[in-house]
Amino acid sequence: MSVNRYLMTLTGLAEILRRRPRMLARDYEQLDGLPLVGKSLDPATVRQVLTDIGVDYGFRSIAHVNLRGGIGKTTAAITLAWRAASYGFKTCLLDLDPQGSATLALGVTPDDDAATFIDVWNDPDELLEEALVPVKDHLALLPSALENSLLDSAMARPAAQKQAVAATLRRLRELGYDLVVIDCPPSLGAAVISSVCAVDTVVVPVWSDPFSIKGLELARQEISQICETFGLQSPAVKVLYSRYDRREAISDKTLEQLRGRFREALLPLRIRVSSEFSKALAEGRTVFEARRKNGAADDYDAYVRHILHIDSAL
Ligand SMILES: Nc1ncnc2c1ncn2[C@@H]1O[C@H](COP(=O)(O)OP(=O)(O)O)[C@@H](O)[C@H]1O
Ligand SMILES: [Mg+2]
Known part of the structure; x- marks a missing residue:
């Protein structure tokens, strides 16, 4: 077997x-x-056992943001959502990237007329529940498609941006979800602004590429500005080193820089570079559906346990 x-x-x-x-x-x-x-x-049993040792299943929302593409936003979002469900969190993944990479990576191929965020943001109370696609026990997905590239014009009014993701989260909470994970596009458009207005945590994946660090700086500035403009409390910002390669001196140098400049925001863990990610992607699965022990799954498990405060209860 x-x-x-x-x-x-x-x-x-x-x-x-x-x-x-x-x-x-x-x-x-x-x-x-x-x-x-x-x-x-089954996740409900896991949840009961973990609740008894003090794991908190109170509602929370985590968005993955960086202007830079190709640095692990989608990977972090799908692995977090997938693993959180195994830990008993009733999880919903909102795919807000018009490229739909999270949707594809989870093996979901929405019909042409499937509803995505652009169809439901204005009336999530009526429309959201039906648009959710079950992925596995305790994990649902709001899929994305190219139509979401029109979000910037559909949500041009600041009031709409302030409300759209917030109203969606409120509805998901009413529907019994404890955790909402958001995969954002690599831009600072309406989807990101609206997510920043609504979530309690923003995770910014980075790696040694200078553009990704620039993306982190811009994301931090933008988050402060958005929250100031809308009179909102800023979400917690966490930096995830998402492609650490110990063979490259630049990885350690970047880590040192990050420790110096973003000490309080930098998560005390890192995700190593691994070929497991491309293998998993090609097979339409996550790194947790592997037979062998692998660094990719171990590293992301550490991320999931840290960001969901499972470790602090152990
Ligand atoms: N730690 C890693 N090591 C190796 N490849 C990775 C790692 N993290 C992500 N990848 C791969 O890099 C590519 C881009 O990652 P992705 O999560 O889609 O980035 P983004 O959403 O920021 O554009 C994907 O092919 C993914 O499988
Ligand atoms: Mg992506």
């Missing part, structure tokens, strides 16, 4: 809690008699 290393099995969950699987199973009726490996636990 081929066993997926990253399935949230009884053994996997016990490892996270540093407990013996059989002892853990004794405490929960739902775990009793389950195989140790090979079968993933």
Whole structure:
């Protein structure tokens, strides 16, 4: 039998809690008699166990933003959303990039007339629920398509920008979601402005390329300006080093620079460069659906646990 290393099995969950699987199973009726490996636990059970040790499932929203393309925004968004669902978060991924890379990467091919953000932002109470596509247990997606490139003109009024993502998040909360993950396009247009107005955390992926650091600086300035203009409290800004290559001196040099200039914002972890990402993309899966232990999944698991405060409860 081929066993997926990253399935949230009884053994996997016990490892996270540093407990013996059989002892853990004794405490929960739902775990009793389950195989140790090979079968993933349903997210509701994982959630109950993690709630008992103090993991907080209160509503939160995280957008991935950088002007620079090709630095891991989409990768971070889909891996976070996918893994969070396995940890029991009822998760919705909003794909706001007209390129629809997150939608494609999750293997979703929306019909030509499928609703995307541009169709629902004005009336999410009526339209959003039906537009969501189930991806797996505890994970839904609002897909994207080229139509979303018209968002800048559709949401030209500042009031619309302030409201659009905020109203969508409100509706998702009413629908019982705990976590909304947003994949933003590489621009500072209406989708990004509206996300900044609504989310509690903005994650800016960067790597050693100077353009991505410039993108980080611009994103920080823009976030302050947007929040000042709209009279809103700024979201927390976190910097994710998303393509660390230890063979290149520039990676360590960049890390040092980031530590110096963005100390409080820089996440205390990094994602290593790995060929697992392109393999996963080619196969329409995430790095967590791999049989072998791999650095890509381990690094993103550390990101997920940190950003969702799972580690601090352990
Ligand atoms: N840590 C990494 N190591 C190697 N390749 C990566 C890594 N992160 C992302 N990639 C690859 O880089 C490309 C761009 O990543 P993506 O997440 O789409 O960036 P963005 O959304 O910022 O444009 C994709 O092909 C992805 O598989
Ligand atoms: Mg992208």
